[in-house]
Amino acid sequence: MIHVKDRKQVDMFHPFEHLGPKRLALLESSWAHLFREKILHKLPVEKLCPRFDDVRGRPTRELYARLGIVPLQQMEDLTDEEAVRQFAFNILWHYALNVTDPSDFSSCVSPRTLWAMRDRAGRLGLEQPLFANVTGALRRLFDLDPSRQRLDSVHIFSNMAHLGRIRLFVKTIRKFLVNLKRHHAGLCQALGEVYRFRAGAEAAMSNLDRVTGIKHLRVRGMRQVRLAAVLKAAGLNILRAAVFRNRQKPKETRKTGTNLYPNGAVSVLKVPLRPLRGYLRHLAEAFRPGNNRIGWLMPHAA
Numbered sequence: 436m437i438h439v440k441d442r443k444q445v446d447m448f449h450p451f452e453h454l455g456p457k458r459l460a461l462l463e464s465s466w467a468h469l470f471r472e473k474i475l476h477k478l479p480v481e482k483l484c485p486r487f488d489d490v491r492g493r494p495t496r497e498l499y500a501r502l503g504i505v506p507l508q509q510m511e512d513l514t515d516e517e518a519v520r521q522f523a524f525n526i527l528w529h530y531a532l533n534v535t536d537p538s539d540f541s542s543c544v545s546p547r548t549l550w551a552m553r554d555r556a557g558r559l560g561l562e563q564p565l566f567a568n569v570t571g572a573l574r575r576l577f578d579l580d581p582s583r584q585r586l587d588s589v590h591i592f593s594n595m596a597h598l599g600r601i602r603l604f605v606k607t608i609r610k611f612l613v614n615l616k617r618h619h620a621g622l623c624q625a626l627g628e629v630y631r632f633r634a635g636a637e638a639a640m641s642n643l644d645r646v647t648g649i650k651h652l653r654v655r656g657m658r659q660v661r662l663a664a665v666l667k668a669a670g671l672n673i674l675r676a677a678v679f680r681n682r683q684k685p686k687e688t689r690k691t692g693t694n695l696y697p698n699g700a701v702s703v704l705k706v707p708l709r710p711l712r713g714y715l716r717h718l719a720e721a722f723r724p725g726n727n728r729i730g731w732l733m734p735h736a737a
Contacts, residue, residue: 437487438494442476450535467531477568478502500532501552515546
């Protein structure tokens, strides 16, 4: 079933009134207000509708919001995981895409759903309608004349791998370790025990640079540099501890189980079912071929 919001239907109360006048003023002066008021309802959602049934099936997510994630992701140069987090937690994105329902169904999207929407947009050739609708809305808003334009070009690289010597070396070692684990598991495990601690230390220092950017601080002065470096190290410890805890959760789940009843639902019903189980066993024996104890069964059951 197709689910789209009717822009002509006016809200009785402002859905973002809880933010207060100051934050509302910031929203209305940002790009999110321009996108919400002038661009969102111009998105070519009608080209996606033939892909869904009007009556049958589960209701789709709100199509304007889902299709709107695609240009916003490219506008801010985000990965799929980053775009999913922005859509889930960023008020600017909620305001721009008119997401007023705080439920998980409306305010969350999986990376697979985002990938599927982007794939549909590419297969249907929606990049030209998206660009035309956006530029058309801006042209009408600012009363621009696009007949005279300056043409220019830019060199675009796709997401192809450009492997240098170090990365080629890493790829080769990784494939070697995969084949070693496949054919000589014992030797691979012993090799892992030898280099495990060294790899952990080097990974921590590498993440300290790549994740926190400790090599290029945004402050000056010894006190501020010391403060920033120590806090970045503490923050990295938090991130690595969260990763470690998430890896430990499957192990704890396998040990304790996730059932609300630790021993399972059958164990909860074990005591009430015990007399019935004995009666059914006697009943099965009574009706066994060649058994004449049917007359004993009824008084015993009573």
